Amino acid sequence: MTTYVMRRIIQAIPIVFGISILIFLIVQLAPGDPTDRFRTPRVRPETIANLIRLYGLDRPLPEQYFSWITAFFQVWRVECWGYSLKTGEPVRDMIFGRLPNTALLMGTAEIVTILFAIPIGIVAAVKQYSLLDKVISVFATIGYAIPSFILGIYVMYFGGVVLGWFPLFGMQSLGKSGEPLDIAWHLVLPVTSLAIQSIAGWARYVRTSMLETMHQDYVRTARAKGLAGSRVIGKHALRNALLPVVTLLGLALPSLVAGAVITESIFSYPGIGSLTINSVTANDFPVIYAVGMLVGIFVILGNLLADVLYGLVDPRIKY
Numbered sequence: 001m002t003t004y005v006m007r008r009i010i011q012a013i014p015i016v017f018g019i020s021i022l023i024f025l026i027v028q029l030a031p032g033d034p035t036d037r038f039r040t041p042r043v044r045p046e047t048i049a050n051l052i053r054l055y056g057l058d059r060p061l062p063e064q065y066f067s068w069i070t071a072f073f074q075v076w077r078v079e080c081w082g083y084s085l086k087t088g089e090p091v092r093d094m095i096f097g098r099l100p101n102t103a104l105l106m107g108t109a110e111i112v113t114i115l116f117a118i119p120i121g122i123v124a125a126v127k128q129y130s131l132l133d134k135v136i137s138v139f140a141t142i143g144y145a146i147p148s149f150i151l152g153i154y155v156m157y158f159g160g161v162v163l164g165w166f167p168l169f170g171m172q173s174l175g176k177s178g179e180p181l182d183i184a185w186h187l188v189l190p191v192t193s194l195a196i197q198s199i200a201g202w203a204r205y206v207r208t209s210m211l212e213t214m215h216q217d218y219v220r221t222a223r224a225k226g227l228a229g230s231r232v233i234g235k236h237a238l239r240n241a242l243l244p245v246v247t248l249l250g251l252a253l254p255s256l257v258a259g260a261v262i263t264e265s266i267f268s269y270p271g272i273g274s275l276t277i278n279s280v281t282a283n284d285f286p287v288i289y290a291v292g293m294l295v296g297i298f299v300i301l302g303n304l305l306a307d308v309l310y311g312l313v314d315p316r317i318k319y
Helices: 002-029 045-055 061-072 091-126 131-145 148-162 180-214 217-224 229-266 272-281 285-313
Strands: none
Touching: 002 061, 002 285, 061 285, 091 131, 091 180, 091 229, 091 272, 091 285, 131 180, 148 180, 148 229, 180 229, 229 272, 229 285, 272 285
């Protein structure tokens, strides 16, 4: 296993550099530059030229890329990811300050997804073609198909306006800095928005996997031996049906990251997602570079985690 992990990490190195090149080129090809917000009649062209020289935007693109990528992996340095062109803060500190908030949001959404999606998928498979199965299928289809931003607005309106039970924005109330219950109360709506789509997708996946497993010969043999239905489902069918689902734990990470960008913006949640939106609208290149690289690295690590987990839970897999 250790050899396999090390081999995968080595193989990921050229992929990381390929991702960095794509991110750099996409940002450079985007319309506008960081000096656009200064281009007003009151600002002289000489001042704009000085800003371009200060930001290093006048240097050749290969030189800009090499300077950025060589500093990126020197995480021990405060200036490794540069400074925000909007606020002047070190990008590393900005991201590290918000990363725990996004991890809390995504981790809670992942736990909620697991707790609800697996039982719902099992019930839908066991009660195949029943009214309950049809209701679950309709819910899963709608939940999976509805866009994240529309779902977030609906959740916000129903939970925060119609019911008035939950706060609409932010992560904590004024005067209650860091109180766990207050933070949990603010998480309800954004976590619900993220989890609904994940539950919908996972439930369909679990249902399909369970149906395929329940028609295997060893399940029929267990039923023929007279084992109780709950024992057949719980010990024989479910255990094997969940093996493919384990891979979703790692592969769901990119989807949660993408969903968090929209969800955090809607609920004004102080995480990486809202920082990304603000940076894109302000053409804050250093922040966009850093966030893009981190998301790419997380995707690679998520795929590696999925492969490792699958090998751990299924003894038939040998690396």
